[in-house]
Amino acid sequence: MSLFVTEGLVKRFGGLLATDQVDLTVAPGEIHALIGPNGAGKSTLVNLVSGLLPADAGRIVLDGVDLTALAPHMRVRHGLARCFQITSVFRNDSVRDNLLLAVQAQAGTSFRCLRRREAETALMDGALALADKVGLADVLDRPAGTLPHGMQKKLDVALALAARPKLLLLDEPMAGMGPEDSLQMVALIDRLRRDTAILLIEHDMDAVFQLADRISVLVYGRVLTSGDAAHVKGHPEVQSVYLGTEVAA
């Protein structure tokens, strides 16, 4: 049973078919990676799923709810969260305050029946749990903008997790990272699969092969093939798309 489904998704830019009848599924607890050469349509697909771009045709369904016509913030409310290539942290605010804001935004009015003191404690507990989850508990007082890049990306993931997503869209989480940060991010994403299904767009093939339960290869807006790492590595057309280097390595 799929948690997330796209059916016949289409996006045209003028005469260019950037997304060509894309069918994707993500099962509960699954990490499904989307790879493809530059210009294959990965960003377009992510923007269609998160609602930043309207689809020309097709459907997007999460946990039985049709998201296709919903605005991005409504998709978040229905369980879809996205981490951006560029981090979305408030740079001048502390890590703690960034997390508190995210938890508060998610909680909405649900603490209304609590006394002020209890509500503050509940918010703080939520923020600390998120910091713990992504490994930022030791830097809560630091202004987010002063954190090294790898930690800012972890904070970005924590902000997305505050929405308690059913599906987390990770858009190149390893971009701009050195080997040590990449390893830590791989370990973090691996831990997250217990909490949420993940659609992962990533150029780092080592990370993709390590993490993904399933990989879909996008070429010219179409899904060329879908399968586990062994299937994708052994697929002759995938090898030729990647010139037999990256994927076969």
Ligand SMILES: Nc1ncnc2c1ncn2[C@@H]1O[C@H](COP(=O)(O)OP(=O)(O)OP(=O)(O)O)[C@@H](O)[C@H]1O
């Ligand atoms: N707003 C737009 N207007 C016109 N064409 C666009 C627009 N956005 C993307 N395209 C085109 O759609 C195609 C798919 O682009 P997209 O950015 O989705 O690919 P990508 O796989 O994310 O590439 P990259 O790995 O380089 O980020 C490309 O040919 C691109 O030039």
